[in-house]
Amino acid sequence: MKDIAQKVLVGLFMVGSMVSWGQNIGEPRSMVVYKTNEPMQIDGMAKEEVWGKAQISENFIDIEGVKTPTYQTNVRMLWDENYLYFYAELKEPHVWANLKQRDTVIFYNNDFEIFIDPDGDTHNYFEFEMNALNTVWDLLLTKPYREPGAIVDSWEILGLKSGVNIEGTLNDPSDIDKGWSVEVAMPWAVLKETSGSNKVPEGDFWRINFSRVNWDFDLIDGKYYRKKDANGKFLREYNWVWSPQGVINMHEPEHWGYAYFSPNEAGNPDTFAIPKDEQIRWLLYRFYRDQKKFFSKNKKWAQKLSELPTKPLLADGTKVEIDLEVHRAGWSIQAKSPFTGKLYLIQEDGKYHP
Incomplete structure (x- = not known):
């Protein structure tokens, strides 16, 4: 599996690096992540009242920072002393997925992805992917693909919780869906491993980004498959992100957004400005x-x-x-x-x- 992951991801990096050395995308996006003391049930539905008080991200944009995606995506974050929480809503008229094995190449399905660089040095960062079946892939990268480094596919987020809710019917082409939502809880005990600190980053920021991979599809015998061209090659995927990268490559962590972990509980407004330095x-x-x-x-x-x-x-x-x-x-x-x-x-x- 590690060899497969390495070939696939390096291939994606090569595509991204050949497209452009980077658009002028301006300042990265930022978000205030509020604290919660409310018990959280990770089911993909965000029924807890506190989610309604969390900051909602801007609509996702195409990865290069120019085009508007076909379908809307938004994300929210919260934290407590034990977990960092994520909730994302993905509009989608046809919700489908067929990958069921953990740590397989999830972005061969439509997926939602989280990237986290705790200390912001662009090395030793985390990648997490999940599809509408709640199949996940978590890995640690010692360096971005532009530099020789290790892809630690065996690394896992111990204690991870994740859930999916579908507004419609999974893998049913006979109806039109509204979309799907995901909820994720990642333990600080794991995330702090590369942060250089044993403390929860209260009052500080981490570099984080989110990506949504979406594919055109064909229906064959009533089942969804990635669409191919006349020569039998898969069409290019769509890459929609929170903070634009300027290139078709998520593995340039210096472009990721800023997540500020406010000491305030959700409902008690706070502000964050990216430091001048x-x-x-x-x-x-x-x-x-x-x-x-x-x-x-x-x-x-x-x-x-x-x-x-x-x-x-x-x-x-x-x-x-x-x-x-x-x-x-x-x-x-x-x-x-x-x-x-x-x-x-x-x-x-x-x-x-x-």
């Missing part, structure tokens, strides 16, 4: 992509910042003090925040050091 992160990843392109073309790293197209400037024109160091193992770029004076660093494998 995050602009340094975005700038350093532009330099990182420049270096990758420079190496691809010249078979060596740029030795000077002047060899790269990105300028040491923020979007508003603020100048940033930047230092590039090239060494035997690769390179690193360090930046000093003009806002706080803090130093930030990115290295040749894309790992970010706040």
Whole structure:
């Protein structure tokens, strides 16, 4: 299974990287995640009153950040001392699924996906997928696919709870459905493993994104199948996300959204603004992509910042003090925040050091 997952996901990354080096997608989206003290039943229905007080995300958008998806998707989050909770509503006139084995390639069905990078360094992050049969796939990636790394398919979210509710009839083409909804509870005990802290991130933010994969379908003998073209090849899937990636590739964690874990209980409003120093992160990843392109073309790293197209400037024109160091193992770029004076660093494998 691990070999299959690796081939499939690397294939998706290659498609994404060939499409574009990235659209100008602007600032990532953000969400306030409120606390709950209400007992939660994970059944996909979100019957608890507290869900009505949770922040509802913006409508999902096409992964590149331009097109409006055919069907609407929204997500909410809550947290308590034991779990991080997710609830998503997916509009869909034909709800279907046929994959029943855990840790199979779930996105071969229409699915809902969660991506979590607790410490925001783009390494050691989690991916979770589920379909309308409540079949799940959870895995840990030590690095994005643009860098050599391990896909830990045997990793599991111990204590995971998930549920699906279908507004319609599963796998029945004779009627028109309204859609399906999913509810997920992930234990902090597992999620904190790569966060660098044993504490629940109350008052802090994590980088999180959500994706929905949708396929055109054919009906054969009354059953749903992914649609093929005249040559027998599957048509491309649709990728709809919460925070746009700019490329057809979910595995660029620097583009994911910001989930702020408010100390306030749901119903007691709070606000969150992405810290100004995050602009340094975005700038350093532009330099990182420049270096990758420079190496691809010249078979060596740029030795000077002047060899790269990105300028040491923020979007508003603020100048940033930047230092590039090239060494035997690769390179690193360090930046000093003009806002706080803090130093930030990115290295040749894309790992970010706040």
